[in-house]
Amino acid sequence: MSSEAAAIETKVRGYILENLLFSSDAAELPNDASLLERGVIDSTGVLEIILFLEGEFGIQVKASEMLPENFDSVNNMVRFVCRLQGVV
Amino acid sequence: MNSHPQRLLHDSLLANAASPVLARKAAVVVEGNAHTYAELLDSASRLATALRDRGIVRGDRVAIYMDNSWPCVVSVYATLLAGGVFLLINPQTKADKLGFILDDSGARLLLTDSHLDKEFLPLLAHATHLMGVICSGNLTTGHGIVAFDDVIRDTLPLTEPAATIPLDLAALIYTSGSTGQPKGVMQTHQSMVFTLGSLVEYLRLGRDERILCVLPLAFDYGLYQLLMTVCLGATLVLERSFTYPAQVFARMQAFGVTVFPGVPTIFAMLLSAHQREPLCFAGVTRVTNTAAALADASATRLREIFPSGLIYKMYGLTECKRVSYLEPELAETRPGSVGKAIPGTEVYLLSAEGQPTPVGETGILHVRGPHVMLGYWNRPDLTGQMLRPGRLPGERVLCTHDLFRMDKEGYLYFVGRSDDIIKTRGEKVSPVEVENAMHAIAGIREAAVIGVPDALLGQAIRAYVVLEPGTSLSGKQIRALCAARLENFMVPQDIVLCTDLPRTATGKVSRKALLEQYAH
Numbered sequence: 001m002s003s004e005a006a007a008i009e010t011k012v013r014g015y016i017l018e019n020l021l022f023s024s025d026a027a028e029l030p031n032d033a034s035l036l037e038r039g040v041i042d043s044t045g046v047l048e049i050i051l052f053l054e055g056e057f058g059i060q061v062k063a064s065e066m067l068p069e070n071f072d073s074v075n076n077m078v079r080f081v082c083r084l085q086g087v088v
Numbered sequence: 089m090n091s092h093p094q095r096l097l098h099d100s101l102l103a104n105a106a107s108p109v110l111a112r113k114a115a116v117v118v119e120g121n122a123h124t125y126a127e128l129l130d131s132a133s134r135l136a137t138a139l140r141d142r143g144i145v146r147g148d149r150v151a152i153y154m155d156n157s158w159p160c161v162v163s164v165y166a167t168l169l170a171g172g173v174f175l176l177i178n179p180q181t182k183a184d185k186l187g188f189i190l191d192d193s194g195a196r197l198l199l200t201d202s203h204l205d206k207e208f209l210p211l212l213a214h215a216t217h218l219m220g221v222i223c224s225g226n227l228t229t230g231h232g233i234v235a236f237d238d239v240i241r242d243t244l245p246l247t248e249p250a251a252t253i254p255l256d257l258a259a260l261i262y263t264s265g266s267t268g269q270p271k272g273v274m275q276t277h278q279s280m281v282f283t284l285g286s287l288v289e290y291l292r293l294g295r296d297e298r299i300l301c302v303l304p305l306a307f308d309y310g311l312y313q314l315l316m317t318v319c320l321g322a323t324l325v326l327e328r329s330f331t332y333p334a335q336v337f338a339r340m341q342a343f344g345v346t347v348f349p350g351v352p353t354i355f356a357m358l359l360s361a362h363q364r365e366p367l368c369f370a371g372v373t374r375v376t377n378t379a380a381a382l383a384d385a386s387a388t389r390l391r392e393i394f395p396s397g398l399i400y401k402m403y404g405l406t407e408c409k410r411v412s413y414l415e416p417e418l419a420e421t422r423p424g425s426v427g428k429a430i431p432g433t434e435v436y437l438l439s440a441e442g443q444p445t446p447v448g449e450t451g452i453l454h455v456r457g458p459h460v461m462l463g464y465w466n467r468p469d470l471t472g473q474m475l476r477p478g479r480l481p482g483e484r485v486l487c488t489h490d491l492f493r494m495d496k497e498g499y500l501y502f503v504g505r506s507d508d509i510i511k512t513r514g515e516k517v518s519p520v521e522v523e524n525a526m527h528a529i530a531g532i533r534e535a536a537v538i539g540v541p542d543a544l545l546g547q548a549i550r551a552y553v554v555l556e557p558g559t560s561l562s563g564k565q566i567r568a569l570c571a572a573r574l575e576n577f578m579v580p581q582d583i584v585l586c587t588d589l590p591r592t593a594t595g596k597v598s599r600k601a602l603l604e605q606y607a608h
Contacts, residue, residue: 022568063361
């Protein structure tokens with residue numbers, strides 16, 4: 001993973017831990033865990049995440065991109081942000 | 089068409105699965121996978137045998153604690169076929185409340201998903217009435233838990249139908265109440281079959297509908313999408329949730345959805361997605377809203393997304409499922425109204441003293457009809473507050489405790505609630521239930537909870553918290569501790585730490601004073 005991608009991962013993890021899991025225990029959030037399956041997000045939670053990603057990384061999320069493959073785990077979100085930002 | 093009258097809730101499934109036209113038709117499409125009526129009856133009938141084998145007899149309660157999934161749909165009909173009473177528990181429910189509902193209902197069996205094991209496993213050791221657990225997904229070993237798929241594969245379909253009659257209970261539907269403990273609304277087969285007929289009539293639904301369901305089946309509004317579908321011989325397009333709208337949109341296109349049931353939060357998300365990228369579902373012919381008022385402006389903008397959709401504004405409460413609906417053609421001429429009583433029922437307004445309310449004045453809404461609940465399970469005290477003597481000997485009518493106005497043509501206008509219940513994301517939340525969970529947190533001396541206006545949620549939950557001296561808890565920590573005890577939608581969005589709470593003359597915490605304080 002590039003250092004840009006690693007920096008994105010740190011920010012995404014930090015946001016989810018603090019705002020959705022309300023936790024400082026990194027072990028509670030495996031990077032490949034499904035957030036829906038674990039009950040971490042619901043429909044308004046995903047909107048909060050999108051607003052955060054848009055503000056933090058200067059991206060625009062289209063309605064047609066609001067899919068589990070882009071948002072349902074830390075890994076998916078990092079891949080999605082990297083793709084929009086052109087980070088390898 | 090079957091000549092057999094529909095008396096029991098599952099009679100329509102039996103008829104559809106036996107019909108040469110419908111047996112091979114998709115009854116339910118779950119996350120893109122279609123299941124026919126024949127398949128639904130076969131699986132439900134096998135599971136029904138398994139329920140019988142595990143001791144379920146007529147009238148026993150079976151708890152279904154599952155996501156919107158195929159096993160969940162099968163479980164509902166299996167329980168009915170076995171002569172049992174189903175209760176659906178929202179999969180967001182945490183261990184304490186789950187334990188309360190299992191004990192309160194006296195459920196004999198728990199049908200659940202393995203990914204919820206963190207919540208239900210700790211309860212098994214001391215659940216008083218539970219005789220067994222059947223679990224879908226990757227099975228947790230031990231604890232005498234049986235795998236859902238194995239049961240369906242290894243059990244034969246039911247041979248002996250249950251002796252159920254229409255007066256028997258079909259479901260307990262748990263709902264939040266102002267006392268803080270959820271209570272089980274008792275609904276009979278007769279009452280639910282009547283309600284289905286009334287809903288299908290005014291929504292003008294037919295056999296060719298493809299009805300979307302993104303609402304939890306544990307919410308009666310979600311459950312009735314399934315029941316209406318089977319009653320019609322139509323197809324349900326069942327999604328786990330509305331969390332990933334693009335996925336839902338793709339499924340709506342792929343399966344040609346014609347009916348879109350939502351709550352204001354879902355419509356707000358839909359309109360926000362529409363702003364990002366224009367949406368248009370020309371195949372949708374019916375759009376329904378309930379649980380909280382849909383603003384007239386939102387309804388107007390929804391017409392861009394659903395150009396051929398009739399938009400229905402409705403009002404209801406679990407105690408009678410649905411009270412009223414506004415004919416979609418009248419949306420422009422009756423702004424702000426939730427319409428008239430659903431077919432086959434009537435409503436009237438009474439003053440607090442029980443006198444008829446003059447036209448145009450505010451009164452308490454009363455509901456009369458076969459859709460009214462039998463009462464709350466094991467709670468005659470609370471039942472007495474809601475069901476009052478009616479005009480005929482022995483008759484009981486439902487006092488909603490909601491305040492309405494009625495115009496001279498009989499159209500209803502919601503004025504307000506006469507209790508403290510908060511409506512957020514279309515869910516009813518009891519402030520007392522949230523406060524009780526907060527009082528159980530070490531370090532919190534006292535908490536008071538109110539609902540405040542919120543564009544997306546309808547109402548957001550705000551908690552005023554007084555900490556024990558010498559404790560330091562942040563708002564975020566408190567929310568985390570709440571999230572471990574409460575469903576997501578009950579966790580306060582906003583925590584206000586304070587040193588004291590306003591009180592009434594009798595020393596009770598005054599939510600009214602907090603609301604007034606918030607408004608200024």
